[in-house]
Amino acid sequence: MTIEDRLRQALAAQAATVDPAPDAWTRIRARTGTRHRRRLLVPALVTASAVVAGIMGLVALTGEEGAQQVVTEPPAADTPVPGGNPSTAGTAAPASVPLPETFLAVRDHGTELVMVETATGRVRRTLVDLGDFPENGSEEDKSFWPYIDGLTLSPDGRTVYYSTGPEPAVGNLYRVAADGGEPEQIADGLAPAISPDGRRLAFWSLDAIVVKNLDSGESTRFEPGEGFTYRFGNQLAWAADSRHLAFEKGFVEGASSIHVLDTATPGTLSGARPVGGDYEESDTSPSFRSFDGLLGVVQVCCPGPEGSGHDADTFAVLDPVTGQVKGRLDLPFQAKSAAYDRSGRHQLFVAGDGTVLRRSGGGFTAVLRLGGVTLVAW
Amino acid sequence: MMATTMADPSPTGPALDRDAVLGELFRAHHGPLVRTATLLLGDAGVAEEIVQDAYVKLHGALRRLRQPEASVAYLRATVINLARSRLRRYRVARRHPPLPSPPAAGAEEGAVLSEDHREVLAALTALPRRQRECLVLRFYLGLTEAGIAQALSISTGSVKTHTSRGLAALSVRLEDRP
Numbered sequence: 001m002t003i004e005d006r007l008r009q010a011l012a013a014q015a016a017t018v019d020p021a022p023d024a025w026t027r028i029r030a031r032t033g034t035r036h037r038r039r040l041l042v043p044a045l046v047t048a049s050a051v052v053a054g055i056m057g058l059v060a061l062t063g064e065e066g067a068q069q070v071v072t073e074p075p076a077a078d079t080p081v082p083g084g085n086p087s088t089a090g091t092a093a094p095a096s097v098p099l100p101e102t103f104l105a106v107r108d109h110g111t112e113l114v115m116v117e118t119a120t121g122r123v124r125r126t127l128v129d130l131g132d133f134p135e136n137g138s139e140e141d142k143s144f145w146p147y148i149d150g151l152t153l154s155p156d157g158r159t160v161y162y163s164t165g166p167e168p169a170v171g172n173l174y175r176v177a178a179d180g181g182e183p184e185q186i187a188d189g190l191a192p193a194i195s196p197d198g199r200r201l202a203f204w205s206l207d208a209i210v211v212k213n214l215d216s217g218e219s220t221r222f223e224p225g226e227g228f229t230y231r232f233g234n235q236l237a238w239a240a241d242s243r244h245l246a247f248e249k250g251f252v253e254g255a256s257s258i259h260v261l262d263t264a265t266p267g268t269l270s271g272a273r274p275v276g277g278d279y280e281e282s283d284t285s286p287s288f289r290s291f292d293g294l295l296g297v298v299q300v301c302c303p304g305p306e307g308s309g310h311d312a313d314t315f316a317v318l319d320p321v322t323g324q325v326k327g328r329l330d331l332p333f334q335a336k337s338a339a340y341d342r343s344g345r346h347q348l349f350v351a352g353d354g355t356v357l358r359r360s361g362g363g364f365t366a367v368l369r370l371g372g373v374t375l376v377a378w
Numbered sequence: 379m380m381a382t383t384m385a386d387p388s389p390t391g392p393a394l395d396r397d398a399v400l401g402e403l404f405r406a407h408h409g410p411l412v413r414t415a416t417l418l419l420g421d422a423g424v425a426e427e428i429v430q431d432a433y434v435k436l437h438g439a440l441r442r443l444r445q446p447e448a449s450v451a452y453l454r455a456t457v458i459n460l461a462r463s464r465l466r467r468y469r470v471a472r473r474h475p476p477l478p479s480p481p482a483a484g485a486e487e488g489a490v491l492s493e494d495h496r497e498v499l500a501a502l503t504a505l506p507r508r509q510r511e512c513l514v515l516r517f518y519l520g521l522t523e524a525g526i527a528q529a530l531s532i533s534t535g536s537v538k539t540h541t542s543r544g545l546a547a548l549s550v551r552l553e554d555r556p
Contacts, residue, residue, distance in 0.1 A: 024404075
């Protein structure tokens with residue numbers, strides 16, 4: 001019997017032991033009656049707006065100031081990080097940094113890699129197309145259709161590295177010129193991330209992280225080590241020093257935390273420094289803010305008030321040495337990931353419905369409203 | 379599969395009778411939603427509570443839903459989010475607790491759940507949250523990838539990934555059992 005059949009039967013057997021309360025409808029009606037409507041009005045409005053935004057696709061976010069809900073701004077640009085990246089700590093970046101002209105996005109069920117104009121959201125070119133997703137195909141066809149699950153752009157903007165499934169544990173790693181051409185497979189791996197100096201490429205290889213020197217071709221492998229339970233790779237992020245690498249570690253309980261690995265020192269992943277996230281709240285999608293060395297993460301799960309009925313996802317900025325939260329932003333949408341540009345002044349967020357939003361300064365701007373995006377990089 | 383019984387009553391038109399729509403949705407979906415929430419939480423009593431909460435929330439939101447036909451998806455998403463919220467409260471109450479275990483085998487369950495079922499459910503409980511959600515929605519409710527993506531507010535690509543990883547992890551865990 002297949003694992004799918006065993007699971008299906010076990011779930012059905014378990015579900016069959018559950019008898020819904022016979023008076024459930026009476027209790028629901030009592031709570032939705034006239035007597036209770038006034039009490040329910042405010043929480044219902046809050047809940048509905050948030051959940052509808054999540055389900056319906058962020059239709060309210062149409063302008064720079066749209067629907068922003070800032071709780072705490074991340075710290076000022078010139079806030080030094082104690083013990084942080086020595087090359088950037090305490091060094092203020094210019095107040096205004098030009099917006100990158102383009103960014104990369106993976107869309108259409110992960111099958112298409114495109115270059116998008118940041119200002120207009122127009123697709124400039126398609127770099128990779130893995131074929132039309134079989135919308136009407138069998139579940140097996142859909143499950144095994146290839147998709148892109150990792151993405152990074154070289155600092156000079158000339159080379160794109162990406163990984164493809166369908167089996168997440170043994171993805172294939174490719175590179176392709178940013179102005180087009182034939183992709184070239186360079187390794188087996190997942191979630192590539194190129195260092196800011198452009199000289200090293202990190203990626204997951206099963207449950208280890210490999211750092212490949214692009215000048216010499218030599219690779220260093222960081223094995224999981226004892227007590228490391230997470231077997232598959234998510235997003236990797238390099239610090240501005242091109243030495244420290246942030247990665248996600250998943251707990252069995254479902255949460256994930258961020259650890260920072262010193263790639264210049266031999267060791268294992270279990271020896272990396274824990275920074276953020278714990279059993280109560282998952283930190284995911286690490287991205288370093290280059291001008292001050294702080295580490296941005298998306299905090300996933302359900303930190304909203306009890307009964308709010310939605311994931312009140314949060315973006316937080318952490319000290320990568322102490323793990324201290326330096327700033328926090330409640331997002332008016334459910335975020336899957338966030339990425340700083342190389343200046344650290346602009347961010348892209350991928351919302352739960354696949355919409356891409358840009359944050360430059362205070363507000364959010366919907367860049368790609370059509371949705372369907374799963375990954376971005378710039 | 380369960381999905382074939384999940385017909386969407388589609389409340390339409392300006393003169394929406396919210397009570398009638400809610401009643402229709404209750405008849406069609408209450409039982410499956412309570413069972414789904416139980417599979418996610420491991421506690422039928424709490425599952426019943428949050429599903430009732432979801433119906434109350436939907437009642438308040440029906441007029442504001444821009445696509446009324448999305449009410450079933452709204453219900454599912456609300457149940458899942460409330461379940462997550464409840465799990466988080468468990469974790470806050472005790473910093474490193476295990477997730478709620480599969481319900482202990484009482485006399486009634488003992489007659490129904492085989493040893494294999496219990497092993498599979500225990501392995502399922504140990505999976506990361508999103509993987510567990512994807513597997514329950516896929517293999518209990520029988521939702522499509524698109525339906526799961528909508529319920530969880532994630533992409534279909536992510537659904538594939540979580541489902542694939544979840545199944546792989548289940549296989550490993552079940553093979554490791556003596």
